[in-house]
Amino acid sequence: MPQFILKTRQNMSAGRAPEISALPALFMRRKSIPAYSEKGLGPRLPDTKKAVLDLLEGEELSGFSGVGIAMPGIVDPEKKRVLGLYKKYEDSKEMDLEGWCREVFGLPAFLEMDSKLALAGELHMGCGRGYEDAVMMILGTGVGTAVSLGGKILRSRNYTAGALASHIIVNLRGAACTCPNRGCLEAEASGWALPGLLRRHPGFSESGISGEEKLDFRSLQKWVLRKDPVAEEVLLRCVEVWRAGILNLIHAYDPQLVILSGAVxxxxxxxxxxxxxxxxxxxxxxxxxxxxxxxxxxDSVLFGLYYLVRNGGVI
Incomplete structure (x- = not known):
């Protein structure tokens, strides 16, 4: 589910980052709702509205200065529009989320891609403090990437620079991706690609992992620890692909720092x-x-949203 954050005017006017010890106070109230991304974002907006209002516990919206929205795709943060998504909330490309926020909450919206926000969050509040040139790779259901140069999150004319490194092709005869190509890094090693990687292995039917109800990295770890050869070979393949991705980011953007994140x-x-x-x-x-x-x-995406709203849409 896209992540939403509301920022109070008090926090907005503080003019400086909170101390690390105070960070939990920024997000004392939070709530998660099911994503159902394949059904589109539109059907989720009523539940999103309810979740936000429930969190406010009757607090007046007039005390807030904006709504931050993290999207799992390419965003134009100036026009506040979603530009590119594949297989997730594709209807959001036609939606006016800024208008929805003003109508429902009476507040302006600030949008950005989730991976860029995650990098901004780590640079401001996490392991990236003190660095200006950094890249991030987020291993999860997909693979997210972002780049910071000179202390600013990289933006290009179509806002894709640094954000599509997971779609650099690493296998010319590789698996079909969710994008129009084949052999993308994400298609060769990611959470959504893992079941296919396992099932295509010639020894899969004889492997213990074939009996798992869910083919994910948790079950892969279980069988790697049991020395299952299929699980070990698939893990090795993923590691090779991700290492190639890290090296590609380093040689493309010349960073001081590489940040690795994500559930995987x-x-x-x-x-x-x-x-x-x-x-x-x-x-x-x-x-x-x-x-x-x-x-x-x-929480790095939430921290990035904090800065996005505080700075009026700039990270």
Whole structure:
């Protein structure tokens, strides 16, 4: 589900980042509702409205200055429009979310892509503090990416620069992606791609993981720990693809810092597998590159939204 945040005028006017110890106070009230992304965003708006109003517990909306919305696709933050999504809330491309927020809440809306917000959140409040040139790779259902250069989230004429690195082709004869191409990084190694990776393995029917009700990274970890050869080979394939993605980001954008985030990073030992020896594959002219796990993987998007609304739509 796209993430929403309302910012109070008091927080907006503070003019400085809150202390790290005070961060939980920013989000004392929160609520999650089912995504149902395949059904579109329009049918979810009534429940979204109810969830927000329930969170307010009767508090007047006049005390708030804006609504921040994180979308899982390319966004024009100036026109406040969704430009590109595949297989998720595709109806949002035709929606006026700014108009909806003004009609329902009487507040302006500020939109941005979720991966860009996650990077902004980590740069301002997490593991990226003190860095200006950074890239982020988020491993989850899909693969999200974002880039910061000179302390600013990278934007291009169509707002895609740095945000579509998961659709760099890593296998010319690879699997069909959710986008119009084949062999994209995301199609070769991601949460949604994993069931296909497993089922296409010639030994799948004889593997213990074939009996799992749900083919996800949690079940993959279970069978990797049991030394199941199919599970181990599929994990190795994913690691190879993700390492290629990390190197592509480094060589494309020359960052000081690479941030790895997303639910898949909970996989036991994955950070070490992704980073061990990778410095030997980086061009020496790139200098040292630091690789870290996100400090706030669950909340970095919300922190990014905080800054988006506070700064009037700029991160």
């Amino acid at each position: 990073m909970n996989f036991q030992g994955l950070f070490q597998k992704l980073t061990e020896g990778i410095e030997r594959c980086i061009w020496d002219c790139c200098g040292p590159v630091v690789i870290k796990e996100a400090e706030y993987p669950e």
